[in-house]
Amino acid sequence: MALTLTLFILITITVTITTRVLATGNWTLLHANIGITAMHMQLLPNDRILIFDRTDFGLSNISLADGKCREDNDDLVLKNDCTAHSIEYDVLTNSIRPLMVQTDVWCSSGSLMPDGTVVQTGGFNDGDHVVRIYDSCDKCDWKEIKSGLINRRWYATNHILPGGRQIVVGGRRQYNYEFYPKMSVSENAYSFPFLVMTHDPKLENNLYPFVFLNPDGKLFIFANNRAILFDYSKNNVLRTFPEIPGGDPRNYPSTGSAVLLPMRILKGNVGVVEVLVCGGAPKGAFRKALNGTFVRALRSCARIRVSDPNPKWVMETMPLARVMGDMLLLPNGEVLIINGASAGTAGWEKGREPVLHPVLYKPDNMLGHRFEAQTPSTIPRMYHSTAILVRDGRVLVGGSNPHVYYNFTNVRYPTELRFEAFSPSYLDPSLCGSRPKISPDSQTQFRYGDQVKVRFMLSGHVDPKSLLVTMVSPSFNTHSFSMNQRLLILDGVNTATPIGNSKYQVVVTAPPSANIAPAKYYLLFVVYKQVPSEGIWVQIS
Structure with a gap:
């Protein structure tokens, strides 16, 4: 009770200082059980969401259609599995269709391609070299290319490039990048020393690097606590940015989040380019969590003007500490920070104290007046939770499974199959x-x-x-x-x-x-x- 009261007071004071709140958003439960826990989500241009989970959790809570079963002799849990580990969610009808993914997509990555198909890459075990293609239609399902990748990709990041290809950056013990689709059968992966420099030998802290396409066609890449501007076509670092003040890590497992702030086009140019990185866990937090000590997550955000000739990080303080939070750009240019925990790190059973209050960040406000706390959810969204913006302006939220398998009883944070929507205040x-x-x-x-x-x-x-x-x-x-x-x-x-x-x-x-x-x-x-x-x-x- 004391903790709850303290949190309420903190929220109230922060909101009062920053701005007057007319409406703080509301929550709607869409489904009590979507059958799988939403580890990965991609919105499709037909208002459906492709959702998938790892295949080696054991049985899910939704069966494959038409009596289908997945046969996988490499699966570590089930060789014969008649349950689905991927679904297509129809936003307009609030309905679900089970899909069949053949190989393990655990902790993978992907991108929407120019033609509207999803090209998704990597995963774990028999899925780590696989490329999967999904072209949505009423009866479409996953197609898989077994050796579509040169190197195994697990915890990598993808970005669509100006030419229409994806770049796939890093992954566990992969200090390199590659492209998909390939220009030729002889195309290789390319060494990327930046991932060696940012790698913590014990904790890594540079997985799922933050990658953004800069308006000059180069890539802003952030890993651990520092960033570079990178020319992928020449494999050349053009600029090294300063380390974030304090030096705390922001990438998995010290999982913060990041956005490329809204870019205003004036007379054919983007004048100001800024990146915002928020949350994460302090140095050593993962090691302490392994020993049962869950330290407070970071409350800091760091904002840098990439377009400046001499860019510096500007630090800001969120109303609430947050690790494993998602940052989403809203249609009006504001940033929603949602999901996560206030102690511990990402990883199995490593997070504590869920943060139920989303927070709005208003990038055009004066420094010190940019954050607004929002109406809280009632559902903890811990490790392996997701959030995505849909066409009507809502943010759909799913997932949360900090366990090796699905676990619904006698645990601190049960596997979460509920699917809900957060409606920002502009939908009041x-x-x-x-x-x-x-x-x-x-x-x-x-x-x-x-x-x-x-x-x-x-x-x-x-x-x-x-x-x-x-x-x-x-x-x-x-x-x-x-x-x-x-x-x-x-x-x-x-x-x-x-x-x-x-x-x-x-x-x-x-x-x-x-x-x-x-x-x-x-x-x-x-x-x-x-x-x-x-x-x-x-x-x-």
């Missing part, structure tokens, strides 16, 4: 009148630099100074990092032309190049006074 019913509605006659396919007509409904006079059009890349989420996540604020909103009763048109300029927006599907939103419309799917090519 009191704001309905301020929420734009994009018209179906808006343009949905365009090329780089095109003038794009976006039409929307909104009652009353529209002030273009309060209007934004944003594009959000759907991400692949696992282990507290959303791969390929980026948000662009499009150029050209200087007038909103009335074209009918409460109907307006704005003309914006499409991103100028694949360095800024790799060719693929995006969610496009109209945002008015920080309230976003429901998004529409657009494709840039």
Whole structure:
């Protein structure tokens, strides 16, 4: 009771200091049992979510369709398994379809490709060299390429590149990177000394590195407590950034999270490029957790302006300490920090004290006034939990399984099969009148630099100074990092032309190049006074 009271006081004080809260979001339980624990999630451009879990947990809680069974002599638990370890969740109908993944996808990675298919790579055991392809349709299922990777990839990070290929970076005991698809059968993996430099021999602390595509076509890569700007085409480090003050690690198992903050395009350029890294665990926390001591997680965030000639990390303090938290870009440019624990680290049974309160981060506010605590969930989301933004602006949350197998009884944090949605404050019913509605006659396919007509409904006079059009890349989420996540604020909103009763048109300029927006599907939103419309799917090519 004392702990709960202390937490409540902390939240109240923090919110009061930062800003007045009109609405703090709400939670909805979508499914009491989706059958699997959601370790990996990817939103698809048909409003379905591909969800999957490791195959060697034993039986899941959902059967494969049509009496199918998976035969795998390499599986460490079940050679014959008639349960599913992957599902497709339909956001629009709140329905589930079981899928069959053949090899172990535990702690893998992936990306949405330009044509809307998911290419997912690596995993554990018989899955560590496998490439899997998923092209969603009513009866589609996983396709697997057994030796699609050169090296085993377990805890690696993927990013889509301007040319349409993925780069696959690192993984456990893999200090290299490779590409998929291959340009030729003789294409090799490439040595990456940065992962050797950031590797802790006992704890690693550089798995699932944070990778972001910079607008110059290079990669910002963060591992452990430092970052570089990397030219992957020449295997060359262009810039080494300062170590985060304090030197605490931020990558698995000291799992923090990171986002590339919203990028505003002006006259064909992105002027300011910033990365925000939040949470994690102090040095030595994993080793102490092994011995039963769960130290307080980090409360710090570090923000760096990558585009500056002499960039420095600026430190900020979150309302709550958090390890294993997810950071998601919302359509209005705010950042949601959700899930995780306030003590311990990632790993089996290594986390304690779940953080039930999401926190909003408002990057344009003054330093010291950027955080807002939100309405708490009632469900702990510990190790192996996930979160993903969907088209209507909600954040769907699943997973949490800190056990080697599924375990529902007599444990501190049972395996979690419940699936829920967090609705940020911009979805509060009191704001309905301020929420734009994009018209179906808006343009949905365009090329780089095109003038794009976006039409929307909104009652009353529209002030273009309060209007934004944003594009959000759907991400692949696992282990507290959303791969390929980026948000662009499009150029050209200087007038909103009335074209009918409460109907307006704005003309914006499409991103100028694949360095800024790799060719693929995006969610496009109209945002008015920080309230976003429901998004529409657009494709840039």
